C-alpha cells in the first residue's frame with residue numbers, strides 16, 4: 001500500500017477535494033491508473049467533481065455491506081479515462097471503520113498505481129477511517145494562521161494514526177493577498193507554522209476551481225493544473241523545483 005495517500009486538513013473548505021481531483025488528473029495524465037476514494041461521509045463531493053453523479057448507483061458503504069462488488073462501485077471519471085472513483089457513503093452513520101478500510105484498500109491497491117483518499121476536515125471518525133490505510137499524507141492548508149494552526153494539529157493526529165510521512169500543500173496562494181495580509185513574512189514562516197515539510201504551492205486559480213466544479217478537465221496551462229503536475233511529479237520522487245510563488 002506504498003502508493004496510498006490521504007489528503008487531509010485541519011480546517012474545512014481549504015481545497016482538499018479540489019487538490020485531490022487535480023492531483024489525480026495529473027497522475028492519470030502521466031499514464032497512471034488512479035483511484036480516488038471519497039471518505040467525506042454525508043458530504044462527499046468527488047462524484048460531482050468527476051462527473052459521475054448522474055449514473056452513480058453504489059458507494060463505499062455498499063461495498064462494505066456486500067451489496068455491491070468493488071468493481072461495480074468504482075466509476076470512471078467523465079473526462080479522464082485513467083481516473084476512477086469510489087464514492088463516499090451517503091450518511092455519517094455509514095462511515096467505514098479503520099480496520100475495514102485497511103482491508104478494502106489493501107485489495108483495491110493491487111489494481112491501481114495510486115490511491116488518493118479524500119478525508120473530511122478535522123480529526124473525527126471520518127479522518128481516522130481515511131487515514132487508516134494511508135502510507136503518507138498531504139496536509140492541505142491555505143496560507144493563513146488559522147488554517148496553518150489546524151494543519152499543525154492534524155500533523156499530531158496523523159502521527160497518532162501511524163501516518164508518519166507527511167507533506168504540506170499550501171493552496172490558494174496569491175502573492176498579492178499574502179503581501180496585504182502581512183500574517184507571514186515569507187513562505188518559510190508558513191512552513192514553520194504548520195511544522196510540515198512543503199511539497200507544493202497551488203495558486204489561487206479561478207480556472208481550476210471552475211473546471212473542477214463543472215466536472216471538466218482544468219485547462220492544461222492553467223496555473224493550478226501546472227502546480228498539480230509538479231505535485232504529481234514530486235509525489236513520484238522526481239526532482240522538480242517548487243513553483244515560483246512570486247508569479248502567483
Ligand SMILES: Nc1ncnc2c1ncn2[C@@H]1O[C@H](COP(=O)(O)OP(=O)(O)OP(=O)(O)O)[C@@H](O)[C@H]1O
Pocket residue numbers: 009011012013014015016017018019040045119120121171172173202203204205206208209210213224
Ligand atoms: N486553488 C484554488 N483556487 C481557487 N479556488 C479554489 C482553489 N482550491 C479550492 N478552491 C475553492 O475553494 C472551495 C473549497 O474547495 P474544496 O471543496 O476543494 O475544499 P475542501 O477542503 O474539500 O472542503 P471540505 O472541508 O468541505 O471537504 C471551492 O469553492 C473551491 O472551488
Ligand SMILES: [Mg+2]
Pocket residue numbers: 016017018040045118
Ligand atoms: Mg472536500
